[in-house]
Amino acid sequence: MTEWSDPDAMDLSDGETFDALLDRADTREKGHFFEFFSEGDELAHDPGLRLSHHGSEQWMGQTLNHDPAYWRADTAAERGFEKRPVHPDYLLACVMGVTVEDLSEKGGYFLGRDDVEFHRPATAGTPLSVTSTVVDTRTSSSRPKYGIVTWETAGRNRETGETLVSYRRTNMIPRREPAATDGGAVGEQDEGGPTLPDTLLTPDGERFEDFQAALDRADAENAAVAYRHERGRTMDDQLVAGLPLATLNTARQHHNRDEMADSPSGDIVAYGDVTRSIALAHARSDEATYREQRFADERFHDFVTLGDTLYGFTRVLDCDPEAGPERAGAVTFEHVAFNQDQTPVYSGRRTALIQRDT
Numbered sequence: 001m002t003e004w005s006d007p008d009a010m011d012l013s014d015g016e017t018f019d020a021l022l023d024r025a026d027t028r029e030k031g032h033f034f035e036f037f038s039e040g041d042e043l044a045h046d047p048g049l050r051l052s053h054h055g056s057e058q059w060m061g062q063t064l065n066h067d068p069a070y071w072r073a074d075t076a077a078e079r080g081f082e083k084r085p086v087h088p089d090y091l092l093a094c095v096m097g098v099t100v101e102d103l104s105e106k107g108g109y110f111l112g113r114d115d116v117e118f119h120r121p122a123t124a125g126t127p128l129s130v131t132s133t134v135v136d137t138r139t140s141s142s143r144p145k146y147g148i149v150t151w152e153t154a155g156r157n158r159e160t161g162e163t164l165v166s167y168r169r170t171n172m173i174p175r176r177e178p179a180a181t182d183g184g185a186v187g188e189q190d191e192g193g194p195t196l197p198d199t200l201l202t203p204d205g206e207r208f209e210d211f212q213a214a215l216d217r218a219d220a221e222n223a224a225v226a227y228r229h230e231r232g233r234t235m236d237d238q239l240v241a242g243l244p245l246a247t248l249n250t251a252r253q254h255h256n257r258d259e260m261a262d263s264p265s266g267d268i269v270a271y272g273d274v275t276r277s278i279a280l281a282h283a284r285s286d287e288a289t290y291r292e293q294r295f296a297d298e299r300f301h302d303f304v305t306l307g308d309t310l311y312g313f314t315r316v317l318d319c320d321p322e323a324g325p326e327r328a329g330a331v332t333f334e335h336v337a338f339n340q341d342q343t344p345v346y347s348g349r350r351t352a353l354i355q356r357d358t
């Protein structure tokens with residue numbers, strides 16, 4: 001009989017014995033199933049992430065975000081930043097990344113985010129303190145193995161307590177026990193939809209006045225201001241697994257192919273924040289961004305997997321010359337990321353300050 005106190009007791013060369021051992025062993029779990037969350041619960045996330053220029057630059061380089069204000073101190077100063085900040089997409093991805101262990105590590109998918117507000121620029125060296133409150137939980141009527149949870153999250157500077165960014169986010173979260181539902185239809189499409197405008201206009205340039213003029217023209221011509229961006233980015237291992245791991249995002253969706261083989265996506269998928277950052281980078285490459293302000297109604301429509309290529313489409317919704325400093329006006333866009341088959345994978349409304357001509 002095997003003496004289990006003997007350090008040499010496990011014979012790993014005997015596959016059958018090791019299989020039997022694994023079958024009998026309990027798994028020490030990470031993350032939480034849907035049943036764990038109740039409305040009003042507050043969670044403090046503390047994996048200890050500190051924002052860094054290295055992380056921000058790695059994020060920006062990989063996602064094609066080339067705004068010089070986040071790369072160079074002189075441009076940052078010209079643009080009114082006290083110190084060169086880290087990129088807002090990186091900040092947002094880090095704040096969400098450190099929540100994953102407590103909120104969504106078990107799997108399930110990031111469905112959408114709303115009310116994303118950047119309260120102040122964040123600089124390298126800032127240690128994060130991130131908290132979330134459960135604001136809604138509900139059963140999914142179409143997917144009995146999952147529930148749907150919404151949290152409000154705030155990312156603060158741990159040293160000063162100042163809020164850097166806040167948002168509300170919704171995920172599908174696996175249930176420990178599948179729910180009894182009517183099994184409602186999955187993925188049904190609404191047949192109707194608005195008719196398209198006759199003409200889609202493209203702004204002549206990248207400044208606030210160009211967006212304003214295009215919108216004025218569209219009003220007069222019963223057209224819309226909407227255009228594609230030329231760049232594409234194919235999803236490789238660094239984007240799908242590397243960037244989320246660098247934000248301490250432990251969601252198995254991005255780095256555990258073995259687990260994900262038996263999931264709705266059938267494979268690892270890109271972190272939603274990477275997908276959106278690439279689409280936004282395509283859009284930003286065709287505008288003179290001054291500052292990011294807020295995002296609303298962000299939705300993740302379909303999976304992005306290794307080898308997919310992401311492109312961007314932008315519709316201009318509104319220009320507000322009164323918002324912002326003298327040098328910039330606010331433009332509200334709707335951005336869509338789509339793949340090589342023209343399938344939309346992300347959409348969101350974004351308000352950014354865009355530099356004026358002078």
Ligand SMILES: CC(C)(COP(=O)(O)OP(=O)(O)OC[C@H]1O[C@@H](n2cnc3c(N)ncnc32)[C@H](O)[C@@H]1OP(=O)(O)O)[C@@H](O)C(=O)NCCC(=O)NCCSC(=O)C[C@H](O)C(=O)O
Pocket residue numbers: 100104105108109110111112113139140141142143148170171172184186187188249251253264269270271272273298299300301302303304
């Ligand atoms: C996940 C999907 C395959 C689901 O598709 P489908 O089954 O066709 O259903 P729906 O998309 O209509 O949605 C399912 C239910 O969820 C509700 N829903 C959807 N969006 C929202 C939202 N923004 N807010 C609230 N509720 C929402 C619907 O009403 C449905 O409810 P019910 O009818 O009661 O069932 C498909 O959506 C898909 O493929 N999406 C892409 C997902 C994705 O790739 N996300 C990014 C990668 S995962 C990630 O980043 C994880 C991250 O690291 C983390 O940890 O969060």
